[in-house]
Amino acid sequence: MTGVRARGVLFDKDGTLFGFEATWSAFAAETIAELAEGVPARAAALGEALGYDLGRRRFRRDSPVIAGSNRQVAELVAAALPDASADAIEPWLAARAAEAPLAPAVPLAPLMARLRGMGLRLGVMTNDAALSAEAHLLTAGIAEVFDFVAGADSGHGAKPDPGPLRAFAAATGLSPAEVVMVGDSLHDLAAGRAAGMQVVGVLTGPAEAADLAPHADAVLPDIGHLPDWLTGASAEEAREGR
Incomplete structure (x- = not known):
């Protein structure tokens, strides 16, 4: 399709496809309480280690x-709880996260259908576990639209390393410059830049526009504005949400 800035779009998951606070804040409180086993000192140690305000x-x-x-x-959990092992906690966290209640940043199915209709190849790369990512995409009813889904445990590395982003380009037969x-997060943008891709920030995670703008080609309110940006909105218009 002519007039489109890219031939592929690679999405982060949490804070991008799904609103970060709405999805993870209450879930984190429940998970910390479960790990703390009713001991306030354990909960406080976990909150401090995880950067979570109880x-x-x-x-x-x-x-x-x-x-x-x-x-x-x-590893952060294990450091906060001397009786815990990172090797044991890691799969438990992945399984627990797969059950998190999701808050889509925008209605996802119609947006993905629109992007597919533009001829774009689509992927997801998250620093979450692949198990969680696949479960969340299935729950959201959009798993089938993606050509590529990878977690930090999929063998390509984790952001800000550009390896998993380049793996998406290779899997779809695109050059990195054809991908956005x-x-x-800054990890997402740094990984994209290092991979040679275009980079777009969204404001559905904890970062603010001032954090992301110096490192992005555009900053959008949410991914619902992506089709318009791809088909010609200027970076300035996109930053202003127009």
């Missing part, structure tokens, strides 16, 4: 969980 029931903007891999989160990486 009183406000939300992640701090500098939380290592926001862009961290499932393994990295498991869409994400809500």
Whole structure:
């Protein structure tokens, strides 16, 4: 299709396809409570390690969980709980996260159908586990539209490493320059730049426009604005949400 900035779109998952706070904040409180086993000191240690404000029931903007891999989160949990093992916690977290209640950032099925109708190849690369990613896409009813789905445990690496992004390009037969990486964090944008892709930030995660704008070709309110940007809205218009 002529007039389209890219031939492929690679999405981050949490904070991009799904609103970060609405999906993960309450879920994190429940998970911390489960791991703490009713011991306030354990809950406090977990909250501190994970950058989670137990009183406000939300992640701090500098939380290592926001862009961290499932393994990295498991290691943080294990460090906070001396009786826990990262090797044991990692698969437990992946299975637990697969059951998280999802809050789509926008109505996803019609958006993905529109992007497919534009002739685009679509993928998801998340620092979450592949098990969780696949479960979430199935629950959202959009799993079948993606040509590529990878987690940090899929063998390609984790963002900000560009390896998994290049794996999407290779799997779809596209050059990196023909792909736009869409994400809500600096890890997403750094990985996209390092892979040689176009990069678009969205504001459905903890980061603000001022955080993302210096590193992105455009910053959009959410992925619902992506089709218009792809078909010609300027970066300035996209940043303003027009």
